Amino acid sequence: MSAALHLAPPRARAKYQDNPATREAPWVRRALLILGLGFFAIFLVLPLVAVFTEALRKGWAVYFASLADEETFSAIRLTLIAAAIAVPLNLVFGLSASWLIAKHEFRGKQLLITLIDLPFSVSPVVAGLMYVLIFGAQGWFGPWLQAHDVKIIFAVPGIVLATVLVTFPFVARELIPLMQAQGRDEEEAATVLGASGWQTFRRVTLPNIKWGLLYGVILCNARAMGEFGAVSVVSGHVRGLTNTLPLHVEILYNEYQFAAAFAVASLLALLALVTLVIKQFIEWRAGQSTTKDA
Amino acid sequence: MASFSLGRRRVLPGFAPTLGFTLFYLSLIVLVPLAAVFLKSSGHGWDAFWAAATSPRVMASYRLSFGASLIAAFINLVFGLILAWCIVRYEFPGKKLVDALIDLPFALPTAVAGIALTALYAPNGWVGSLFAAGGLLAPLFGEGGAKIAFTPLGVLLALIFIGLPFIVRTVQPVLEDMETELEEAAASLGAQRWTTFRYVVLPTLLPALMTGFALAFARAVGEYGSVIFIAGNIPMVSEITPLMIIAKLEQYDYVGATAIAAVMLIFSFVLLLAINGLQAWSSRRGSKR
Numbered sequence: 001m002s003a004a005l006h007l008a009p010p011r012a013r014a015k016y017q018d019n020p021a022t023r024e025a026p027w028v029r030r031a032l033l034i035l036g037l038g039f040f041a042i043f044l045v046l047p048l049v050a051v052f053t054e055a056l057r058k059g060w061a062v063y064f065a066s067l068a069d070e071e072t073f074s075a076i077r078l079t080l081i082a083a084a085i086a087v088p089l090n091l092v093f094g095l096s097a098s099w100l101i102a103k104h105e106f107r108g109k110q111l112l113i114t115l116i117d118l119p120f121s122v123s124p125v126v127a128g129l130m131y132v133l134i135f136g137a138q139g140w141f142g143p144w145l146q147a148h149d150v151k152i153i154f155a156v157p158g159i160v161l162a163t164v165l166v167t168f169p170f171v172a173r174e175l176i177p178l179m180q181a182q183g184r185d186e187e188e189a190a191t192v193l194g195a196s197g198w199q200t201f202r203r204v205t206l207p208n209i210k211w212g213l214l215y216g217v218i219l220c221n222a223r224a225m226g227e228f229g230a231v232s233v234v235s236g237h238v239r240g241l242t243n244t245l246p247l248h249v250e251i252l253y254n255e256y257q258f259a260a261a262f263a264v265a266s267l268l269a270l271l272a273l274v275t276l277v278i279k280q281f282i283e284w285r286a287g288q289s290t291t292k293d294a
Numbered sequence: 295m296a297s298f299s300l301g302r303r304r305v306l307p308g309f310a311p312t313l314g315f316t317l318f319y320l321s322l323i324v325l326v327p328l329a330a331v332f333l334k335s336s337g338h339g340w341d342a343f344w345a346a347a348t349s350p351r352v353m354a355s356y357r358l359s360f361g362a363s364l365i366a367a368f369i370n371l372v373f374g375l376i377l378a379w380c381i382v383r384y385e386f387p388g389k390k391l392v393d394a395l396i397d398l399p400f401a402l403p404t405a406v407a408g409i410a411l412t413a414l415y416a417p418n419g420w421v422g423s424l425f426a427a428g429g430l431l432a433p434l435f436g437e438g439g440a441k442i443a444f445t446p447l448g449v450l451l452a453l454i455f456i457g458l459p460f461i462v463r464t465v466q467p468v469l470e471d472m473e474t475e476l477e478e479a480a481a482s483l484g485a486q487r488w489t490t491f492r493y494v495v496l497p498t499l500l501p502a503l504m505t506g507f508a509l510a511f512a513r514a515v516g517e518y519g520s521v522i523f524i525a526g527n528i529p530m531v532s533e534i535t536p537l538m539i540i541a542k543l544e545q546y547d548y549v550g551a552t553a554i555a556a557v558m559l560i561f562s563f564v565l566l567l568a569i570n571g572l573q574a575w576s577s578r579r580g581s582k583r
Contacts, residue, residue, distance in 0.1 A: 012382060012383050012384055012385050015474065016382075016383045016384075016474070017383070017384070017385070019474060019478070020481065021474065021477050021478040021480070021481035021482070021490075022383070022474050022477045022478070022481075023487075024487055025487070028487070029384060032376055032379060032380055032384075033380055033384060033386060035373070035376050036373065036376040036377040036379070036380040037377075037380065037386070037392070039373040039376070039377065040377060040392060040395075040396075042421075043451075043454060043455055043458060044395055044396070044398050044399070044455070044458070045395070046414060046420070046421070047407060047410040047411055047414060047455065048395075048398065048402070048410070050410045050411075050413050050414050050419075050420070051406060051409075051410045054410075054413050089319075092315075093315070093316065093319045093320075096311075096312045096315045096316050096319075097312070097316045097320075099308055099312050100308075100309065100312035100313055100316050103306045103308070104306065104309045104312075104313075106309075106313070110570075112316070112320075114566065114567075114570055115320060115324065115325070116320065117566065117570075118324055118328070118562075118566065119324060121512050121513075121516070121562040121563075121565060121566045121569075122328075122516065122559065122562055123515070123516025123517070123518065123535075123536050123558055123562070124516065124518055124519070124536075125516070125518050125536035125537075125539050125540060125555075126331070126516070126536070126539065126555045126558055126559060126562075127327075129331070129539060129543065129551060129552070129555050130327035130328060130330055130331055130555075131327060132543065133327070133330040133331060133334050133548070133552065134326070134327055134330050138546075138548050139330075140330065161323075164323055165323055165324065165327070168323055168324060184305075184306060187306050188305050188306065191305060191306060191307070192305075196307075197306070197307035197308050200306070200307075201308075219400070219401075222400075222401045225403070226401075226402070226403025226404070226405075226406070227403070228403060228404045228405040228518065228519035229404070229517075229518035229519050229536065232518075232519075232540070233539075233540065233543065245403075246403045246404075246405040246406070246519070247405075249403075249405050249406065249409065250405055250523075253409050253523065258413075261409060262409065262410075262413075265403075265405070265406040265409055265410070268402070268403045268405075268406045269402060269406055271401075271403075272398065272401035272402040272403070272406075273401075275401045276394050276395065276397055276398065276401055277394075279394070279397065280390075280394050
């Protein structure tokens with residue numbers, strides 16, 4: 001996934017449109033803008049608007065009534081629990097993997113990077129199935145788990161595991177290229193001057209990667225709270241117990257409670273919008289600190 | 295205490311613990327579960343595997359999943375390039391907002407996208423009603439108009455939605471980094487704008503375009519949440535492959551579910567290798583300039 005931080009380009013007008021060699025005829029420019037922005041409006045803006053319109057179709061009273069529901073609360077709670085476990089775990093993994101890959105040389109590095117990317121290309125449904133095959137009633141540990149009365153599949157641990165898997169690469173994927181680009185001179189200098197490994201990491205590396213780190217964390221969090229396919233396979237859809245917010249949306253929708261389904265969906269859409277706003281802010285801040293250094 | 299160890303190859307500490315933890319966590323969360331799919335699917339013999347992975351209903355789902363994903367990736371290739379071009383090269387009001395919202399399909403939970411698209415394209419939805427019988431655009435499709443949601447066309451629309459940012463976000467940085475000198479040289483040699491685009495700009499963008507295409511395609515084949523609501527899930531017509539895995543699981547047919555999953559995983563690996571190759575090619579190209 002290419003979501004790496006990049007700096008804002010110089011003003012397009014000065015760079016391209018005032019230059020006869022990189023300028024298109026006005027009608028070409030207009031046609032491209034209409035095609036591109038039209039496609040953008042129909043495919044991206046319209047669905048977003050639809051979520052909020054459908055949620056408010058029956059008015060604010062119905063909207064808030066659908067949100068202030070026992071089952072919605074328990075879905076919110078489970079979604080927060082899953083994210084609160086998955087994000088820190090993958091944060092620690094991301095820091096460990098990127099320190100290993102960016103600051104050291106070893107054989108098989110490229111293979112390791114590919115393996116870290118794997119969960120991105122695995123279908124979420126297959127990701128969920130993998131845990132059913134291990135922990136489910138028919139799975140490797142199924143009989144043992146049943147004998148000891150431990151429930152993983154169709155219970156909260158399974159949901160957490162599935163969430164951890166689908167959000168696995170996010171932090172590592174942001175940090176590895178960033179730390180590779182920064183090189184290791186500063187860390188080596190700190191070490192030579194007598195800093196311990198932990199001091200080097202905290203005082204030298206961390207300030208350099210803080211924006212990339214935060215970026216990885218919010219992407220990881222958005223996916224953790226929004227994951228549907230993988231969680232759907234391992235959840236068992238027990239209302240009030242193993243329903244996350246996206247699964248709750250599905251249940252309401254399939255029961256033709258459209259206003260309620262879209263009300264809950266609008267919470268998730270708001271989360272997505274907040275994520276995009278934070279992402280813009282981080283790109284702006286990262287751009288600022290780079291220009292200051294330059 | 296730090297020791298002066300610049301003579302050795304490894305200067306920075308933490309190699310052994312990070313290597314250990316990274317491999318342990320990777321194995322625990324990803325590799326062992328992956329192995330489970332292949333071990334389980336081989337555990338019932340080749341015949342059972344083959345029968346489950348190639349039954350007619352499953353074959354129909356492959357055709358839909360791979361076909362619709364390919365078409366969606368092609369459509370995104372064209373419009374993603376146009377959008378990236380507009381964002382990098384032109385000034386227009388709301389450009390920052392457009393640039394930010396491109397990532398919406400990454401951030402919006404797939405189930406939300408799924409029900410929103412269904413609401414739009416259902417016969418009584420904003421867009422769907424234009425094409426349904428009696429709608430504004432219905433006469434274009436004959437008497438009864440056209441149905442979008444609950445057909446393969448609906449699947450295609452959902453896959454276009456989730457794939458768009460992959461193309462834009464891989465092409466955009468390359469386009470931003472591209473120096474204008476080459477285009478200036480082409481223009482000074484008398485090339486028309488289209489000729490310059492075709493022979494100078496497009497070859498430079500090609501690796502990024504192909505990477506974006508492969509990423510969008512891979513994501514679309516595995517996509518579940520945004521598709522199942524709008525697909526209608528009619529057997530042999532609008533069932534996607536991930537849905538077949540769920541259907542088999544619900545019937546406790548673990549052999550069938552695992553066989554289909556193994557087919558999808560092999561496909562993912564092949565695409566991942568292709569994407570890695572493309573990215574390596576693309577960075578080599580970039581460094582040559």
